[in-house]
Amino acid sequence: MSERxxxxxxxxxxxxxxxxxxxxxxxxxxxxxxxxxxxGMRLTPEQIATVAVQEDVDVIGISLLSGAHMRLMxxxxxxxxRREISDxxxxxxxxxxxxxxxxxxxxxxxxxxxxxxxIDDIAAFIRENVPRKVG
Amino acid sequence: MTQCGESxxxxxxxxxxxxxHTYQPFISGHKERCDEFRTVSGEPVGPIYGPYEDWExxxxxxxxxPGEFPYTRGxxxxxxxxxxxxxxxxxxFSTAEETNQRYHYLLRQGQTGLSTDFDHPTLTGYDSTDPLxxxxxxxxxxxxxTVRDMDDLMRGIDLSTxxxxxxxxxxxxxxxxxxxxxxESRDVSWKSLRGTTQNDAIKEFYGQKTFALPxxxxxxxxxxxxxxxxxYVPKWNAINVSGYHTREAGATAVQEVAFTIxxxxxxxxxxxQRGIDLNIGLQNMxxxxxxxxxxxxxxxxxxxxRRLWARLVKERFGITSPKALQMRFHxxxxxxxxxxxxxxxxxxxxxFQALAAILxxxxxxxxxxxxxxxxxxxxxxxxxxxxxxxxxxxxxxxxNIVDPLGGAFAVEYLTDRIESExxxxxxxxxxxxxxxxxxxMFNAVESGFIEREISESAMAYQRKIDSGELPWVAExxxxxEEDESSDSxxxxxxxxxxxxxxxxxxxxxxxxxxxxxxxxxxxxxxxxVAENGMNAIPAIFEAVKVGATEGEVMGLFRNIFxxxxxxxxx
Numbered sequence: 236m237s238e239r240x241x242x243x244x245x246x247x248x249x250x251x252x253x254x255x256x257x258x259x260x261x262x263x264x265x266x267x268x269x270x271x272x273x274x275g276m277r278l279t280p281e282q283i284a285t286v287a288v289q290e291d292v293d294v295i296g297i298s299l300l301s302g303a304h305m306r307l308m309x310x311x312x313x314x315x316x317r318r319e320i321s322d323x324x325x326x327x328x329x330x331x332x333x334x335x336x337x338x339x340x341x342x343x344x345x346x347x348x349x350x351x352x353x354i355d356d357i358a359a360f361i362r363e364n365v366p367r368k369v370g
Numbered sequence: 371m372t373q374c375g376e377s378x379x380x381x382x383x384x385x386x387x388x389x390x391h392t393y394q395p396f397i398s399g400h401k402e403r404c405d406e407f408r409t410v411s412g413e414p415v416g417p418i419y420g421p422y423e424d425w426e427x428x429x430x431x432x433x434x435x436p437g438e439f440p441y442t443r444g445x446x447x448x449x450x451x452x453x454x455x456x457x458x459x460x461x462x463f464s465t466a467e468e469t470n471q472r473y474h475y476l477l478r479q480g481q482t483g484l485s486t487d488f489d490h491p492t493l494t495g496y497d498s499t500d501p502l503x504x505x506x507x508x509x510x511x512x513x514x515x516t517v518r519d520m521d522d523l524m525r526g527i528d529l530s531t532x533x534x535x536x537x538x539x540x541x542x543x544x545x546x547x548x549x550x551x552x553x554e555s556r557d558v559s560w561k562s563l564r565g566t567t568q569n570d571a572i573k574e575f576y577g578q579k580t581f582a583l584p585x586x587x588x589x590x591x592x593x594x595x596x597x598x599x600x601x602y603v604p605k606w607n608a609i610n611v612s613g614y615h616t617r618e619a620g621a622t623a624v625q626e627v628a629f630t631i632x633x634x635x636x637x638x639x640x641x642x643q644r645g646i647d648l649n650i651g652l653q654n655m656x657x658x659x660x661x662x663x664x665x666x667x668x669x670x671x672x673x674x675x676r677r678l679w680a681r682l683v684k685e686r687f688g689i690t691s692p693k694a695l696q697m698r699f700h701x702x703x704x705x706x707x708x709x710x711x712x713x714x715x716x717x718x719x720x721x722f723q724a725l726a727a728i729l730x731x732x733x734x735x736x737x738x739x740x741x742x743x744x745x746x747x748x749x750x751x752x753x754x755x756x757x758x759x760x761x762x763x764x765x766x767x768x769x770n771i772v773d774p775l776g777g778a779f780a781v782e783y784l785t786d787r788i789e790s791e792x793x794x795x796x797x798x799x800x801x802x803x804x805x806x807x808x809x810x811m812f813n814a815v816e817s818g819f820i821e822r823e824i825s826e827s828a829m830a831y832q833r834k835i836d837s838g839e840l841p842w843v844a845e846x847x848x849x850x851e852e853d854e855s856s857d858s859x860x861x862x863x864x865x866x867x868x869x870x871x872x873x874x875x876x877x878x879x880x881x882x883x884x885x886x887x888x889x890x891x892x893x894x895x896x897x898x899v900a901e902n903g904m905n906a907i908p909a910i911f912e913a914v915k916v917g918a919t920e921g922e923v924m925g926l927f928r929n930i931f932x933x934x935x936x937x938x939x940x
Binding site for chain 2: 249250251252253254255257258259261262263273274275276277301302303304305306307310330332349350351353354355
C-alpha cells in the first residue's frame with residue numbers, strides 16, 4: 236500500500252475577484268507534490284462541496300478577500316456536513332481578522348492563513364493535519 | 371540607442387578604466403550585498419550609468435520638452451508648477467449615505483476630487499437583493515442599485531465643480547446614465563461634468579476580475595459609452611485604461627504597461643471601426659497605473675508608458691492632436707505591497723511610492739491606506755494619505771521642477787529598457803490578432819495567455835518574498851516575535867453588519883414606489899437596442915431614470931449576451 240498524493244481542492248466563494256493568492260498557492264502546493272484541483276472563482280458552497288465529493292479530495296482550501304467569510308463559510312460547512320465529508324480538512328486564507336478565528340474554528344475550519352503567510356507553512360500545515368487516506 | 375561602451379568618446383574610455391582599475395578591485399575586497407542586483411520586476415541593474423554617445427540627439431529625440439511630443443517629461447508644459455496633481459483618495463463602503471459622509475470628510479481634509487469604490491455585487495451587475503450578493507453588499511465598496519442610490523451618493527456635492535471618478539467597468543453603461551440622470555435632476559449641465567468612468571472592459575478578464583459579460587459584448591457597451599460621452603458630456607473621461615489591477619494581480623512593470631497599452635490600442639481600433647476621428651475620440655481616454663516599491667523602476671515606467679503611447683498612436687493612427695497623444699493617468703500605490711505586520715511602516719512605503727508617481731508625472735493620486743492588509747481604509751488612514759500628499763506637494767519642493775529626474779542616466783536607461791520590452795510584448799499581442807490589437811486582446815484573453823503570463827510573474831515574486839531574496843520589512847526580515855496586530859494601537863475600519871439589510875430595505879422601498887409598467891416598457895427598449903446593435907446608452911438612460919435597477923439592466927444583458935466563465939488557469 237502506498238500513500239497517494241494529497242488531493243487539494245482550491246477555489247473562491249462569492250463574487251470576489253482577488254485570485255492572485257489562490258493561484259500562487261495552487262502552483263505552490265503542486266510544487267510540494269500535492270494534486271491540486273483549482274476550480275476558479277465565483278463559486279457557490281454547493282459547487283465546492285459537490286466537486287469535493289466527486290474528486291474525493293483530502294483538503295478544501297478557500298480564499299476570501301471580500302470580507303464575506305463569516306457569511307459564506309457557515310454555508311460551505313453546512314454543505315460539507317450534509318454530504319457527510321466532514322473528515323475533509325478545511326483551510327481558509329485571505330483578509331481574515333484574528334477576532335473571527337475562534338468562530339471559524341468552532342464551525343469546523345481547521346486552518347486560517349492571513350496575508351504574508353508563506354507557501355511552505357501552508358503546505359506543512361496541510362501535511363500535518365490532513366486525515367491520511369491510502370490508495 | 372547605444373549606451374556608452376568601453377571605447378568611443380572620452381567619458382566611455384574613462385568609464386572603462388574606472389570599471390577595471392577602481393570598481394572591480396574594490397568589490398573583490400568589499401563584496402557587494404548581492405551577486406546580481408535586480409529591480410522588483412527582475413530587471414538586472416548595474417552600478418552606474420553614464421551618458422549616451424549621442425547624448426544631445428537623444429535628449430531631443432527621446433526626452434523632448436514638457437507638454438511636447440513624445441511627452442516623456444510630462445503632458446503639461448509647467449506640470450505641478452501650475453496646479454498640483456489631483457488628491458483623489460478613493461472611498462466606498464456600506465450604503466450611499468455612509469459613503470457620502472466619507473466624501474464630505476475627505477473634501478474637508480483638502481481632497482480635490484472624488485473617487486468611488488463599488489461593492490462586488492455592483493461591480494458584477496447584481497442587485498443587493500440577489501442571492502449571489504450574500505455577505506458582500508456594501509462590504510468592500512458602496513452598494514448602488516438605483517438612481518436614488520446615486521443621488522444619495524452625490525448629496526451635497528457640486529457636480530459642476532468636483533470631478534467624480536467611478537471604478538466601475540462592465541456595468542459602467544448603467545451607472546454612468548444614473549449619474550447623468552442625477553445631474554439632470556439638479557439642472558447641472560452635462561457639458562460641465564468632469565470625471566471618469568473606468569469602463570475598461572478588457573482588463574476585467576485578468577486584472578480586477580469583476581467581469582459581468584463576455585469580452586465582445588462588454589467592449590461593445592464600453593465603446594457605446596465612449597461614443598455617447600464624446601457627444602454629450604465632452605469633458606468626461608469615458609474610459610480609464612487600467613494597469614493597476616493587472617499589476618496587483620502579479621504582473622511585472624513591463625507587463626503592466628504592455629497589457630494596458632494593448633487595451634488602449636484595442637479600444638482605439640474599436641472607436642476607429644465606428645468611424646470616430648481618433649484625434650477627438652482619444653481625448654476622452656485616460657489611464658490608471660499602480661505604483662510598486664522599486665522607486666527608479668516605477669519613475670521610469672511612467673515616463674516610458676507616456677512616451678510609448680504617444681509614439682504608438684502617432685505611428686499607428688496618424689494622430690496629430692496633442693490632447694489625443696497625451697497619456698494622462700491616475701496612480702494608486704499598490705495595496706499588495708503593504709504589510710500586515712507593523713502596519714505603521716506602510717505610511718513610509720506609501721510616501722515614497724507616491725513620490726515615484728509624482729516624479730513620473732501623474733495627474734492624480736491615491737495613496738493606499740496603511741491598514742490595507744486588514745480591511746477597507748479607516749478615516750484616519752485616509753487622512754494620513756491626504757496629509758502625505760499635501761506634505762509632498764506643498765512642503766518638499768519636489769513639485770517645483772518639471773521632471774527633475776529627467777536626464778538622470780540610470781532613469782533614462784530604465785525608461786528606454788521598459789519601452790523596448792513593452793514593444794516586444796505588444797508585438798506578440800498584435801500577432802495574436804493578425805495585426806489587430808482588438809482581436810489580439812480578445813484572443814489573448816480567451817486563450818488564457820495573459821492570465822498565465824501574469825500568474826507566472828506572481829509566482830516568481832512570491833518565491834522571492836518567501837526566500838527573502840526580496841526583503842519585506844517586518845514580513846520576511848525583522849519579523850516581530852509577537853504576531854499580534856492588536857498591538858499596533860491602530861483602529862481599523864469596522865463594518866456595520868446591518869448594511870445588507872439596510873440596503874435591501876432601501877431597494878425594496880424604492881421598487882414599491884416606482885412605476886413598474888413604465889420600467890418594463892423602457893427595459894423592453896433596452897433589449898431592442900441591445901439586440902439590434904444600436905448604441906445602448908440612450909435607452910439605458912431612459913430606463914434607469916424611471917427606476918430600472920442595475921441588476922435588471924445587467925440581467926437583461928446576461929440573457930442576451932451570455933455570461934463569462936472564469937477559465938481558472940494558473
